[in-house]
Amino acid sequence: SHDVCTYASIIRILCQCCWERKLDSVLLEIIWREKHLGFKVMDLFEILEEGLEGEDSNLLVRLSNALVKAYVSVEMFDEVIDILFQTRRRGFIPHIFSCNFLMNRLICCGKVDMAIAVYHQLKRLGLKANDYTYGIMIKAFCRKGNFEKAVGIFDEMYEVRVRPNAVAYTTYIEGLCMHGRTELGYEVLKAWRESKIPLDDAFAYYVVIKGFCDEMKLEEAADVLFEAELYGIVLDTFPYGALIRGYCKCGNIDRALEVHDEMMSNGIKTNCVILTSILQSLCQMGRDFEAVNQFKKFRNFGIFLDEVCYNVVADALCKAGKVEAAVELLDEMKGKQISPDIINYTTLINGYCLQGKVEDAVNLFEEMSENGHKPDIVSWN
Numbered sequence: 001s002h003d004v005c006t007y008a009s010i011i012r013i014l015c016q017c018c019w020e021r022k023l024d025s026v027l028l029e030i031i032w033r034e035k036h037l038g039f040k041v042m043d044l045f046e047i048l049e050e051g052l053e054g055e056d057s058n059l060l061v062r063l064s065n066a067l068v069k070a071y072v073s074v075e076m077f078d079e080v081i082d083i084l085f086q087t088r089r090r091g092f093i094p095h096i097f098s099c100n101f102l103m104n105r106l107i108c109c110g111k112v113d114m115a116i117a118v119y120h121q122l123k124r125l126g127l128k129a130n131d132y133t134y135g136i137m138i139k140a141f142c143r144k145g146n147f148e149k150a151v152g153i154f155d156e157m158y159e160v161r162v163r164p165n166a167v168a169y170t171t172y173i174e175g176l177c178m179h180g181r182t183e184l185g186y187e188v189l190k191a192w193r194e195s196k197i198p199l200d201d202a203f204a205y206y207v208v209i210k211g212f213c214d215e216m217k218l219e220e221a222a223d224v225l226f227e228a229e230l231y232g233i234v235l236d237t238f239p240y241g242a243l244i245r246g247y248c249k250c251g252n253i254d255r256a257l258e259v260h261d262e263m264m265s266n267g268i269k270t271n272c273v274i275l276t277s278i279l280q281s282l283c284q285m286g287r288d289f290e291a292v293n294q295f296k297k298f299r300n301f302g303i304f305l306d307e308v309c310y311n312v313v314a315d316a317l318c319k320a321g322k323v324e325a326a327v328e329l330l331d332e333m334k335g336k337q338i339s340p341d342i343i344n345y346t347t348l349i350n351g352y353c354l355q356g357k358v359e360d361a362v363n364l365f366e367e368m369s370e371n372g373h374k375p376d377i378v379s380w381n
Contacts, residue, residue: 024066060090068099103119103137104139134154135165135168186212221246288319315347323354
Protein backbone atom coordinates (compact mmCIF):
# COMPACT_ATOMS: atom_id res chain seq x y z
CA SER A 1 0.00 0.00 0.00
CA HIS A 2 1.23 3.52 -0.81
CA ASP A 3 2.17 5.85 2.01
CA VAL A 4 1.02 9.46 2.51
CA CYS A 5 4.06 10.89 0.66
CA THR A 6 3.35 8.80 -2.44
CA TYR A 7 -0.30 9.82 -2.52
CA ALA A 8 0.68 13.46 -1.92
CA SER A 9 3.06 13.35 -4.89
CA ILE A 10 0.37 11.87 -7.13
CA ILE A 11 -2.13 14.49 -5.98
CA ARG A 12 0.38 17.30 -6.54
CA ILE A 13 0.82 16.21 -10.17
CA LEU A 14 -2.92 15.83 -10.76
CA CYS A 15 -3.65 19.27 -9.27
CA GLN A 16 -0.91 20.98 -11.27
CA CYS A 17 -2.10 19.34 -14.49
CA CYS A 18 -5.77 20.08 -13.67
CA TRP A 19 -6.71 16.45 -14.22
CA GLU A 20 -9.90 16.74 -12.21
CA ARG A 21 -11.46 13.37 -12.96
CA LYS A 22 -8.34 11.43 -12.08
CA LEU A 23 -7.96 13.54 -8.95
CA ASP A 24 -11.55 12.73 -7.95
CA SER A 25 -10.86 9.04 -8.48
CA VAL A 26 -7.71 9.06 -6.33
CA LEU A 27 -9.39 11.02 -3.53
CA LEU A 28 -12.37 8.67 -3.47
CA GLU A 29 -9.97 5.73 -3.21
CA ILE A 30 -8.27 7.41 -0.24
CA ILE A 31 -11.62 8.19 1.41
CA TRP A 32 -12.86 4.62 1.12
CA ARG A 33 -9.55 3.11 2.28
CA GLU A 34 -8.60 5.70 4.90
CA LYS A 35 -8.90 3.26 7.81
CA HIS A 36 -6.42 0.88 6.17
CA LEU A 37 -3.92 3.40 4.77
CA GLY A 38 -2.28 4.40 8.04
CA PHE A 39 -2.86 8.14 7.56
CA LYS A 40 -5.73 10.63 7.51
CA VAL A 41 -6.92 12.65 4.55
CA MET A 42 -5.92 15.93 6.21
CA ASP A 43 -2.33 14.66 6.47
CA LEU A 44 -2.11 15.29 2.73
CA PHE A 45 -2.38 19.04 3.34
CA GLU A 46 0.59 18.98 5.73
CA ILE A 47 2.76 17.18 3.18
CA LEU A 48 1.70 19.41 0.30
CA GLU A 49 2.14 22.61 2.29
CA GLU A 50 5.88 21.99 2.59
CA GLY A 51 7.75 24.09 0.08
CA LEU A 52 4.76 25.83 -1.42
CA GLU A 53 5.31 29.44 -2.41
CA GLY A 54 3.36 32.12 -4.26
CA GLU A 55 0.92 30.82 -6.83
CA ASP A 56 1.68 27.24 -5.88
CA SER A 57 -0.54 27.79 -2.83
CA ASN A 58 -3.47 27.49 -5.25
CA LEU A 59 -2.72 23.80 -5.25
CA LEU A 60 -4.16 23.50 -1.74
CA VAL A 61 -7.32 25.30 -2.85
CA ARG A 62 -7.68 22.87 -5.77
CA LEU A 63 -7.22 19.96 -3.38
CA SER A 64 -9.79 21.31 -0.92
CA ASN A 65 -12.28 21.87 -3.76
CA ALA A 66 -11.77 18.33 -4.98
CA LEU A 67 -12.09 16.92 -1.45
CA VAL A 68 -15.35 18.77 -0.88
CA LYS A 69 -16.69 17.39 -4.14
CA ALA A 70 -15.52 13.85 -3.32
CA TYR A 71 -16.97 13.78 0.20
CA VAL A 72 -20.27 15.33 -0.95
CA SER A 73 -20.60 12.78 -3.76
CA VAL A 74 -20.67 9.99 -1.15
CA GLU A 75 -22.77 12.09 1.28
CA MET A 76 -20.09 12.25 4.00
CA PHE A 77 -21.22 15.71 5.05
CA ASP A 78 -19.65 15.83 8.52
CA GLU A 79 -16.23 15.22 6.97
CA VAL A 80 -16.81 18.03 4.45
CA ILE A 81 -17.62 20.51 7.20
CA ASP A 82 -14.48 19.43 9.07
CA ILE A 83 -12.46 20.20 5.92
CA LEU A 84 -13.99 23.68 5.72
CA PHE A 85 -12.84 24.53 9.24
CA GLN A 86 -9.43 22.92 8.96
CA THR A 87 -8.59 24.63 5.69
CA ARG A 88 -9.66 27.95 7.17
CA ARG A 89 -7.11 27.48 9.94
CA ARG A 90 -4.50 27.08 7.22
CA GLY A 91 -5.42 30.45 5.77
CA PHE A 92 -7.78 29.58 2.91
CA ILE A 93 -11.18 28.09 2.21
CA PRO A 94 -12.54 26.19 -0.82
CA HIS A 95 -13.96 28.06 -3.80
CA ILE A 96 -17.53 29.35 -3.60
CA PHE A 97 -18.53 26.86 -6.32
CA SER A 98 -17.53 23.94 -4.06
CA CYS A 99 -19.41 25.43 -1.12
CA ASN A 100 -22.49 25.90 -3.30
CA PHE A 101 -22.24 22.28 -4.37
CA LEU A 102 -22.16 21.21 -0.73
CA MET A 103 -25.13 23.33 0.37
CA ASN A 104 -27.26 22.35 -2.62
CA ARG A 105 -26.61 18.65 -2.05
CA LEU A 106 -27.45 19.01 1.64
CA ILE A 107 -30.85 20.44 0.68
CA CYS A 108 -31.42 17.65 -1.84
CA CYS A 109 -30.70 15.12 0.92
CA GLY A 110 -33.20 16.75 3.25
CA LYS A 111 -30.55 18.33 5.50
CA VAL A 112 -31.90 21.86 5.09
CA ASP A 113 -30.96 23.09 8.56
CA MET A 114 -27.38 21.93 8.07
CA ALA A 115 -27.20 23.78 4.73
CA ILE A 116 -28.39 27.00 6.40
CA ALA A 117 -25.86 26.53 9.23
CA VAL A 118 -23.04 26.04 6.69
CA TYR A 119 -24.12 29.22 4.88
CA HIS A 120 -23.97 31.31 8.06
CA GLN A 121 -20.62 29.82 9.06
CA LEU A 122 -19.12 30.51 5.62
CA LYS A 123 -20.26 34.12 5.89
CA ARG A 124 -18.49 34.38 9.24
CA LEU A 125 -15.37 32.99 7.61
CA GLY A 126 -15.50 35.80 5.05
CA LEU A 127 -16.61 33.83 1.99
CA LYS A 128 -18.25 36.08 -0.60
CA ALA A 129 -21.55 34.61 -1.76
CA ASN A 130 -22.66 34.80 -5.40
CA ASP A 131 -26.12 34.79 -6.96
CA TYR A 132 -26.22 31.00 -6.98
CA THR A 133 -25.37 30.87 -3.25
CA TYR A 134 -28.25 33.19 -2.43
CA GLY A 135 -30.54 31.18 -4.68
CA ILE A 136 -29.67 28.03 -2.75
CA MET A 137 -30.57 29.76 0.53
CA ILE A 138 -33.87 30.96 -0.90
CA LYS A 139 -34.60 27.35 -1.80
CA ALA A 140 -33.63 26.23 1.71
CA PHE A 141 -35.96 28.66 3.46
CA CYS A 142 -38.76 27.92 1.00
CA ARG A 143 -38.39 24.20 1.71
CA LYS A 144 -38.91 25.01 5.40
CA GLY A 145 -41.88 27.23 4.57
CA ASN A 146 -40.11 30.24 6.08
CA PHE A 147 -40.93 32.77 3.38
CA GLU A 148 -40.07 35.74 5.56
CA LYS A 149 -36.47 34.53 5.76
CA ALA A 150 -36.51 33.85 1.99
CA VAL A 151 -37.57 37.46 1.36
CA GLY A 152 -34.78 38.48 3.73
CA ILE A 153 -32.28 36.80 1.41
CA PHE A 154 -33.59 38.88 -1.49
CA ASP A 155 -33.12 41.98 0.68
CA GLU A 156 -29.58 40.89 1.51
CA MET A 157 -28.80 40.49 -2.19
CA TYR A 158 -29.98 44.03 -2.92
CA GLU A 159 -27.83 45.36 -0.07
CA VAL A 160 -24.66 43.77 -1.45
CA ARG A 161 -25.68 44.58 -5.04
CA VAL A 162 -25.98 41.00 -6.22
CA ARG A 163 -28.76 40.74 -8.78
CA PRO A 164 -31.11 37.78 -8.22
CA ASN A 165 -31.27 35.42 -11.18
CA ALA A 166 -34.31 33.77 -12.74
CA VAL A 167 -33.78 30.59 -10.71
CA ALA A 168 -33.98 32.49 -7.41
CA TYR A 169 -37.24 34.21 -8.31
CA THR A 170 -38.81 31.04 -9.68
CA THR A 171 -37.69 29.05 -6.63
CA TYR A 172 -39.64 31.43 -4.38
CA ILE A 173 -42.81 30.90 -6.43
CA GLU A 174 -42.25 27.14 -6.32
CA GLY A 175 -41.89 27.27 -2.53
CA LEU A 176 -45.24 29.04 -2.15
CA CYS A 177 -46.96 26.46 -4.35
CA MET A 178 -45.35 23.52 -2.55
CA HIS A 179 -46.76 24.77 0.77
CA GLY A 180 -50.36 25.13 -0.41
CA ARG A 181 -50.16 28.84 -1.15
CA THR A 182 -50.57 28.56 -4.91
CA GLU A 183 -52.93 31.53 -5.24
CA LEU A 184 -50.29 33.78 -3.69
CA GLY A 185 -47.64 32.15 -5.87
CA TYR A 186 -49.71 32.92 -8.94
CA GLU A 187 -50.18 36.55 -7.86
CA VAL A 188 -46.41 36.88 -7.36
CA LEU A 189 -45.82 35.34 -10.79
CA LYS A 190 -48.14 37.84 -12.49
CA ALA A 191 -46.71 40.81 -10.57
CA TRP A 192 -43.13 39.88 -11.39
CA ARG A 193 -43.93 39.31 -15.06
CA GLU A 194 -45.50 42.78 -15.24
CA SER A 195 -42.40 44.23 -13.55
CA LYS A 196 -40.17 42.53 -16.15
CA ILE A 197 -38.38 40.56 -13.44
CA PRO A 198 -36.40 37.68 -15.00
CA LEU A 199 -38.16 34.35 -14.57
CA ASP A 200 -37.90 30.84 -15.90
CA ASP A 201 -41.36 31.29 -17.40
CA ALA A 202 -42.02 27.68 -18.39
CA PHE A 203 -41.03 26.31 -14.99
CA ALA A 204 -42.81 29.10 -13.08
CA TYR A 205 -46.08 28.37 -14.87
CA TYR A 206 -45.58 24.64 -14.37
CA VAL A 207 -45.19 24.92 -10.57
CA VAL A 208 -48.30 27.12 -10.37
CA ILE A 209 -50.31 24.66 -12.50
CA LYS A 210 -49.06 21.74 -10.43
CA GLY A 211 -49.81 23.63 -7.22
CA PHE A 212 -53.43 24.23 -8.23
CA CYS A 213 -53.72 20.57 -9.29
CA ASP A 214 -52.34 19.38 -5.94
CA GLU A 215 -54.99 21.53 -4.26
CA MET A 216 -57.56 20.07 -6.70
CA LYS A 217 -58.34 23.54 -8.08
CA LEU A 218 -58.39 22.20 -11.59
CA GLU A 219 -60.25 24.99 -13.34
CA GLU A 220 -57.73 27.49 -11.97
CA ALA A 221 -54.94 25.24 -13.22
CA ALA A 222 -56.57 25.07 -16.66
CA ASP A 223 -56.86 28.87 -16.76
CA VAL A 224 -53.15 29.25 -15.96
CA LEU A 225 -52.29 26.73 -18.67
CA PHE A 226 -54.38 28.70 -21.17
CA GLU A 227 -52.68 31.94 -20.09
CA ALA A 228 -49.23 30.43 -20.60
CA GLU A 229 -50.20 29.33 -24.11
CA LEU A 230 -51.61 32.79 -24.77
CA TYR A 231 -48.28 34.38 -23.84
CA GLY A 232 -46.50 32.01 -26.21
CA ILE A 233 -44.60 30.25 -23.43
CA VAL A 234 -43.31 26.92 -24.68
CA LEU A 235 -44.52 24.26 -22.26
CA ASP A 236 -43.49 20.63 -22.02
CA THR A 237 -45.23 17.46 -20.87
CA PHE A 238 -45.16 18.22 -17.13
CA PRO A 239 -47.87 20.93 -16.81
CA TYR A 240 -50.21 19.02 -19.11
CA GLY A 241 -49.49 15.80 -17.23
CA ALA A 242 -50.26 17.43 -13.88
CA LEU A 243 -53.63 18.67 -15.17
CA ILE A 244 -54.49 15.34 -16.81
CA ARG A 245 -53.70 13.42 -13.61
CA GLY A 246 -55.78 15.92 -11.65
CA TYR A 247 -58.83 15.35 -13.85
CA CYS A 248 -58.29 11.58 -13.67
CA LYS A 249 -58.07 11.74 -9.89
CA CYS A 250 -61.41 13.54 -9.57
CA GLY A 251 -63.08 11.23 -12.10
CA ASN A 252 -63.41 13.73 -14.95
CA ILE A 253 -61.86 11.41 -17.50
CA ASP A 254 -63.50 13.10 -20.49
CA ARG A 255 -61.83 16.40 -19.62
CA ALA A 256 -58.55 14.55 -19.08
CA LEU A 257 -58.79 13.12 -22.59
CA GLU A 258 -59.54 16.58 -24.00
CA VAL A 259 -56.41 18.03 -22.38
CA HIS A 260 -54.40 15.05 -23.62
CA ASP A 261 -55.63 15.58 -27.19
CA GLU A 262 -54.81 19.29 -26.92
CA MET A 263 -51.30 18.46 -25.73
CA MET A 264 -50.74 16.07 -28.63
CA SER A 265 -52.12 18.58 -31.16
CA ASN A 266 -49.60 21.14 -29.84
CA GLY A 267 -46.80 18.76 -30.78
CA ILE A 268 -45.98 17.78 -27.19
CA LYS A 269 -45.22 14.08 -26.81
CA THR A 270 -47.13 12.09 -24.24
CA ASN A 271 -45.56 9.43 -22.02
CA CYS A 272 -46.50 6.16 -20.36
CA VAL A 273 -47.00 7.80 -16.92
CA ILE A 274 -49.76 10.03 -18.30
CA LEU A 275 -51.26 7.19 -20.29
CA THR A 276 -51.34 4.93 -17.23
CA SER A 277 -53.35 7.58 -15.35
CA ILE A 278 -55.85 7.75 -18.22
CA LEU A 279 -56.20 3.96 -18.55
CA GLN A 280 -56.53 3.43 -14.79
CA SER A 281 -59.16 6.16 -14.55
CA LEU A 282 -61.22 4.61 -17.34
CA CYS A 283 -61.08 1.21 -15.64
CA GLN A 284 -61.99 2.66 -12.24
CA MET A 285 -65.08 4.21 -13.81
CA GLY A 286 -66.11 0.87 -15.30
CA ARG A 287 -65.19 1.86 -18.84
CA ASP A 288 -62.90 -1.14 -19.39
CA PHE A 289 -63.79 -1.54 -23.05
CA GLU A 290 -62.88 2.09 -23.72
CA ALA A 291 -59.60 1.62 -21.83
CA VAL A 292 -58.68 -1.27 -24.14
CA ASN A 293 -59.54 0.82 -27.21
CA GLN A 294 -57.51 3.77 -25.94
CA PHE A 295 -54.58 1.42 -25.34
CA LYS A 296 -54.79 0.16 -28.93
CA LYS A 297 -55.04 3.75 -30.19
CA PHE A 298 -51.92 4.78 -28.28
CA ARG A 299 -50.09 1.68 -29.46
CA ASN A 300 -51.01 2.30 -33.11
CA PHE A 301 -49.61 5.85 -32.78
CA GLY A 302 -46.26 4.28 -31.94
CA ILE A 303 -46.26 5.64 -28.37
CA PHE A 304 -44.07 3.68 -25.96
CA LEU A 305 -46.17 1.75 -23.44
CA ASP A 306 -44.45 0.23 -20.42
CA GLU A 307 -45.32 -2.84 -18.34
CA VAL A 308 -47.65 -0.79 -16.11
CA CYS A 309 -49.81 0.27 -19.08
CA TYR A 310 -49.90 -3.31 -20.31
CA ASN A 311 -50.95 -4.55 -16.88
CA VAL A 312 -53.87 -2.10 -16.59
CA VAL A 313 -55.28 -3.34 -19.90
CA ALA A 314 -54.50 -7.00 -19.18
CA ASP A 315 -56.41 -6.72 -15.90
CA ALA A 316 -59.37 -5.14 -17.72
CA LEU A 317 -59.37 -7.99 -20.27
CA CYS A 318 -59.16 -10.65 -17.55
CA LYS A 319 -62.11 -9.13 -15.69
CA ALA A 320 -64.04 -9.19 -18.96
CA GLY A 321 -63.23 -12.90 -19.32
CA LYS A 322 -60.83 -12.35 -22.23
CA VAL A 323 -57.81 -14.00 -20.64
CA GLU A 324 -56.35 -15.28 -23.93
CA ALA A 325 -56.32 -11.71 -25.28
CA ALA A 326 -54.52 -10.64 -22.10
CA VAL A 327 -51.96 -13.44 -22.57
CA GLU A 328 -51.36 -12.16 -26.11
CA LEU A 329 -50.35 -8.84 -24.54
CA LEU A 330 -47.76 -10.72 -22.47
CA ASP A 331 -46.30 -12.19 -25.66
CA GLU A 332 -46.42 -8.76 -27.29
CA MET A 333 -44.41 -7.32 -24.40
CA LYS A 334 -41.75 -10.00 -24.81
CA GLY A 335 -41.58 -9.26 -28.53
CA LYS A 336 -40.90 -5.60 -27.73
CA GLN A 337 -38.13 -6.55 -25.26
CA ILE A 338 -40.27 -5.38 -22.32
CA SER A 339 -39.71 -7.82 -19.46
CA PRO A 340 -42.96 -8.75 -17.72
CA ASP A 341 -42.79 -8.27 -13.96
CA ILE A 342 -44.43 -10.18 -11.14
CA ILE A 343 -47.52 -7.95 -11.32
CA ASN A 344 -48.04 -8.77 -15.01
CA TYR A 345 -47.79 -12.50 -14.33
CA THR A 346 -50.02 -12.33 -11.22
CA THR A 347 -52.74 -10.50 -13.16
CA LEU A 348 -52.85 -13.26 -15.80
CA ILE A 349 -52.63 -16.04 -13.20
CA ASN A 350 -55.62 -14.51 -11.45
CA GLY A 351 -57.47 -14.29 -14.79
CA TYR A 352 -56.96 -18.01 -15.46
CA CYS A 353 -58.02 -18.90 -11.91
CA LEU A 354 -61.23 -16.89 -12.27
CA GLN A 355 -62.06 -19.04 -15.31
CA GLY A 356 -61.14 -22.26 -13.53
CA LYS A 357 -58.16 -22.88 -15.81
CA VAL A 358 -55.85 -23.97 -13.02
CA GLU A 359 -53.40 -25.82 -15.25
CA ASP A 360 -52.78 -22.74 -17.39
CA ALA A 361 -52.38 -20.68 -14.21
CA VAL A 362 -49.78 -23.15 -12.87
CA ASN A 363 -47.86 -23.03 -16.17
CA LEU A 364 -47.67 -19.22 -15.96
CA PHE A 365 -46.69 -19.49 -12.30
CA GLU A 366 -43.78 -21.77 -13.23
CA GLU A 367 -42.75 -19.51 -16.12
CA MET A 368 -42.70 -16.55 -13.73
CA SER A 369 -40.42 -18.44 -11.33
CA GLU A 370 -38.12 -19.57 -14.16
CA ASN A 371 -37.74 -15.92 -15.23
CA GLY A 372 -36.42 -15.00 -11.80
CA HIS A 373 -39.57 -13.54 -10.25
CA LYS A 374 -40.07 -14.79 -6.70
CA PRO A 375 -43.80 -15.32 -6.06
CA ASP A 376 -45.30 -13.06 -3.39
CA ILE A 377 -48.33 -13.58 -1.17
CA VAL A 378 -50.67 -12.27 -3.89
CA SER A 379 -49.32 -14.77 -6.44
CA TRP A 380 -49.68 -17.67 -4.00
CA ASN A 381 -53.22 -16.66 -3.13
